[in-house]
Amino acid sequence: MKKLSLIILSLLLISLVRAQNTKPNIVIIYVDDLGYGDLSSYGATEVQTPNVDKLAKGGVMFTDGHCSAATCTPSRYSLLTGRYAFRKDAAVLPGDAPLLISTGRPTLPGMLKQNGYRTAVIGKWHLGLGNGNVDWNGKVAPGPFEIGFDYSYLIPSTGDRVPSVMLENHHVVGLDPEDPIEINYKKKVGTDPTGIENPELLRYPSDQFHGKTIVNGVSRIGYMSGGNAARFKDETVPYQMLHKARTFIDDNQDQPFFLYFAFHDIHVPRLPDARFLGITSMGVRGDAIVQMDYITGELVKHLDKRGLSDNTIIVFSSDNGPVLDDGYSDEAVDLQGKHQPAGPYRGNKYSAYEAGTRVPTIVYWPGTIEAKESDALVTQTDLYASFAELIGHELAATEAPDSEAMWSTFTGQSDKGRDFLLEESVTLSLRHGHYKYIHPTNKKAAWIKEEKNIEAGTSTEPQLFDLSSDVGEQVNIAAKNKKLVKMMQAEIARIKNNEVTR
Template sequence: MLGILMMTSCQNGKKQTRQETEEEPSKPNVVIFYLDDLGYGDLSCYGATEIRTPNIDGLAEGGVRFTDGYATSATCTPSRYAILTGMYPWRNKGAKILPGTAPLLISTTQKTLPKMFKSQGYATGIVGKWHLGLGTGQIDWNRHISPGPNEVGFDYSHIMAATQDRVPTVYIDNGDVVGLDPEDPIEVNYKENFEGEPTALTHPELLKMKWHHGHNNSVVNGIPRIGFMKGGEAAKWKDEDMADHFLEKAQQYVKDHKDGPFFLHYTLQQPHVPRTPHPRFAGKSGLGPRGDVILEADWVIGEFMKTLEEEGVLENTLVIFSSDNGPVLNDGYVDGAEELKGNHDPKGGLRGGKYSLFEAGTRVPFITYWKGRIQPRVSDALICQMDLLASLAKLAGTEEKDTDSEEMLSVLLGESDKGRESLVLEATSRTAFRKGDWVMIPPYEGPALSKQVNIELGNADEFQLYHLTDDKEQQDNLARSEPEKLKEMVTGFEAIRGKDYGTTEQLELK
């Protein structure tokens, strides 16, 4: 009888524990889709009429679509640094567009988004573009490469070292080049070519894609690149297969980690140059290769979302979608992006673009989606990718302090419209200031227009002050007619950027 009672008691105890476990909500998975050079107006859910992006639209229609979502910077490396560290990139003088041979930009002792997730029991992975440097100096591509993504918090990494238009044109899996033949070692140099190796200048007959500016070094798969590379033939990627390749790795990551909380940073290469759509998408957009790779990216996201559903984790996954900076059409190759755009406006009515301090440089598509948890809405809250560190820390059950990241979980989930009060924006080491509905750009030397890429950079010999609610296109400079507001903006800017930036002195000179 005693044995029966003990057995019943144990069984009841197990049952109670199981019920408590079932009732206790599990930590949600987090996926960040991070696109490359996608503009505020490149998606139909953001007003594009010449191109349809139904899968991304589905995220927007079922989640929160932000109208005031920002990258920190108008170029890729700084934005990627900020989203992973929660820090303004201008605090790190090395946070500029990096060559493929640059050392790791993020310190292995820094706080990072993947480290935070790991501390809370998450598996952490990155698939796609990296462009934050590797190693500590001269890289030997034929040996294990460290430090890299794995040393700043990612359990798993399957990446390209820099960008699709830069050498080395190989995939790197957890620090090792994929498919490398030891008898054909890789050599990379960004200053001089290797003797006898063809380039776009010496062998133009090898090209299937013409270069416009800056892309006339080594030729891989008929595409001229930035930098020189020798060897590694068996390891070189096929550009047209890149989207499928990274999709397969991302899908497999979900399948391998569906039983526990995971964080996946899925960094797509589209629509960065060179634009090399798979034959399934070539010519489908009517806007040239740039439009085609946007359609390809939309399809990829749709396929990945199907995987989340098929693996039974969709309703326990927060999905975040954004881009590292604004759009550029001609960014080094002659691919018809400018000539074939027709009525499509990648800027979405904003001024500027990639490299620019005007709004189109840093204001980007920003969407959050969580099936069954987030209620569909449009939010005008001011929010930045840098805020993901503090916000997702709260979601994971912890907190992150002593960074520039602001905790905005309720904003991300569509439960609040109280976003940031202010934000410092950056473009190629120049900075501007957004506060409320106003943006201030200090005077900067340099050309007003980059003729190479046909983008207004925001440089002027006087202060610029715009009220964005009334002047989305930033055509009416109110710096002279609103001196008190200008002074207030300069004061707020210096409180964050530092007095030594010299903005007050510039103001007094004016």
């Protein structure tokens, strides 16, 4: 009876939105490398995040919310397509990679645009651009425009990779045509100093992989020459993003809009603005968390200022679990102190263990959804179908094939989460209730421990954990639960062999 009442309530809410013909604005605030334990609302004590905490206290705060993968590019792909990234064989992309999302594939922004929304992406992209031979001095396409966005203001890949410029729509911002950009990921171009050759010029040391062209005192992945007037200053990028987001909101406040606001914080290189330096005892990683919280607060305040908050859904989450040393020696490890970036969970970014994908997940819609904490098992992959459900868009047979409509769960009206939830890393893992299964693999993952000091979580044998009594995934119970292991293996096989899951 209670379940029926929740379903009726959810249907009434959806009907009310449609009847009023006032589609809600949608803002996804997507943080980079933010762990489950990195917010004070999720248990952090060494850093305070009052602005995000306000969202958590006023919305639905999920304790079992997941991105789709333990690394950024796959998670972003699944978020925007409602499709598992392994189907595209997606991995972390180099800075000169072609556009990962096919221009003919349905996307979340494309679906919303089809239904009357203005759409924008602002911040880190890292989903590839062009067709494999980008001319950074001309029109950079295809890109966000070609997959459903009306406006874009981007870090083309990520901050630790060249080109270290901002891309607005199809063109590099502030480029001097007399100083053209050249990018090469295989050999040095130009005469710019590199971290490998000139470590004395660095603000902090890097590993060899991140030791190429120096921009803003930090060496990056890949070689770059030219474009000096266009090169960004890491410290100002969050403010530039905020300014562009405010402008987009102002320009589109009289119609429904979708804003995908993708932070670069707290990804490396961590270079927070001077006003945040030293604000925590955790060094630049902690300071970057506070900076992220501030920018989030300013974005929410702008919605309030424009009178849009009551008609705006905010989803706050992260693209993967936390990482401390990810190529730069910025004292994040030395100054960690008592802080636990992954909270009580095992693993980090890159890992098949739970902390690889269990991330802060908050849905906030003041005046419409009630504040609560939910332990429902949810994934970002389901946002596509859930927003389609809300606005009355009927998904085509091959649209968002791995996305399930879970709107009543995302708004806290139902406590029912996913029956099965896939987690992608070096291997595939599966959640079912409180059980966590990690599929065996022979893929080489030693680099994760050797280079990142992170447990990969992989094995050539099946792994099964009971998270209700073993939240730290310490006791492998696979040998004693062969029937359950077989069922979990069969479900992974079904998912892999059947793209259309609805």
